[in-house]
Amino acid sequence: MRPDLVPLLWDAFGQTLYMVLITLAVGGFFGLLLGLGLYLTRPGNLLANRPVFAVLNVAVNIVRPVPFLIFLVALGPLTRAVVGTTIGIEAFTFAMCVMASFVFARLVEQNLVSIDPGVIEAARAMGASPLRIVRTVVVPEALSPLILGYTFLFIGVLDMSAIAGYLGGGGLGDFAIQYGYRQYDWAVTAIVVVIIIVIVQLVQWLGNTLARRALRR
């Protein structure tokens, strides 16, 4: 790899980091809310509400299976309304946030469903309000699988960032295409791949460690 590419690689790394961290923060937050909503309004659960559950469920089912490349384009009008433009890293990060929220919502819901209903009943029997139960029972009891789900989300988001970066002109994905694939410089592509593998390994290790600590058994 040419030495003059190193600062560009650093820029690309920074851009990927920017996209991924913002998406993880925003998507994690809204995904958790959506997932809790799905779980709580499910028939038979704490805030059982069939219409609300149906709307959330259908929304998640509609968004999730759409390939990200198409979703990115399809979300254009909304992206323009919120960000002001449909191109560039900012615009595509917005689309990533939306997609990540829906993806994480399903992950959260699936992990919460495994909580023992007896524990929630015990909290109800002690006079706890639904909000308190969410805060002190639902989330803490499912913390370990939630951390693993969030780690899984990170890898999905990294994948999305390569596509968003390529279309938006930035990030590691774009760098690998521009300076590796198009210039027949396989070393550049290989370096990017190695960087991504290292990042994923580190994050997975961190996620596993935190999840194990949260497990308490």
Add this chain to the structure above:
Amino acid sequence: MSEPIISFRGAVKEFPGRGRVGRRSAGVRAVDGVTLDIAAGEIFGVIGYSGAGKSTLVRLVNALETTTAGSVVVDGTDLTGLSEARMRPVRAGIGMIFQQFNLLRSRTVAGNVAYPLEVAGWSRADRDARVAELLTFVGIADKAASYPSALSGGQKQRVGIARALATNPRILLADEATSALDPETTADVLALLQRVNRELGITVVVITHEMEVVRSICHRVAVMERGRVVELGDAYQVFSDPQQDVTRRFVASALRDRPSPAVLRRLRGRHPGRIVTVRIDEVSGSSAQVMEVLADRGVHGTIVYGGITEVAERPYGSLTLELGGDEAAVSAALDGLHAVTAVVDHGTVAAPAAEGNDR
């Protein structure tokens, strides 16, 4: 009976049937018109097979379920039509323990016991003091910093009891609290529930499918079948004189003192003489009376089967005897036994009586 602390009046709980509108199947009446008073300070048992509605009945007391008809009055508060928010303080004033303990795995033993105190808004210092006091009461103070996963079933239920008692409730509901425990641990937990009742004056409502639990701690018992209370009375009376088939089956499951037909056949093989089963209890006869009758008539009685145990802390059981002596004496002894207690005459090998195992 003292003032009732829990009153059911025609209480009904019907769960809607599953299925879509228009094709809806009939609802399930888990509790079907129960009228029942539970007195302050007693240990009250509700026994029934699974699906009899006992778990739903007990959940009407702390408003985890609400009645679809009739009323439930708890400690002077009518729960009928109370809003969800108004029910929370009622629930907080009633302790509950569960078959699967339902401890929070994410919290230590101390953290679990502190949970209801947090809900009730106690200060940190008050919580810590109360948790220490409770863990000492149930005998697991050394486990305060452990997580539930490190505890045995019996220890988990002790934590459950400590947690249920935290806010000084007047009522403790025990939903199959010993069904997941081995016999020895069951006895420990039952003894603890008895202490809770005696030392703290807490009314305990025990839901169980094990007559053994009723036998060892309950003062009164209600037998449930298909959502209804089919028999109600003092535990001793229900044991000694069960009226319903379902009750007889439960009593037979807790007391194995009477010989079954198979046992009787083997007894006859070993003991050729007259075999009789005599009931031993407070109402009819004591074993002293039985022995006295036999001695008076010059009959030798060999105990070949049976047992005397306690029901509600009073003696109860039966003895199966082989009577030895001349025919006239044995016949006179039988008349004498009939005068003091209930007797089942099984006859002899040569002249066996019809095999009746009437209790």
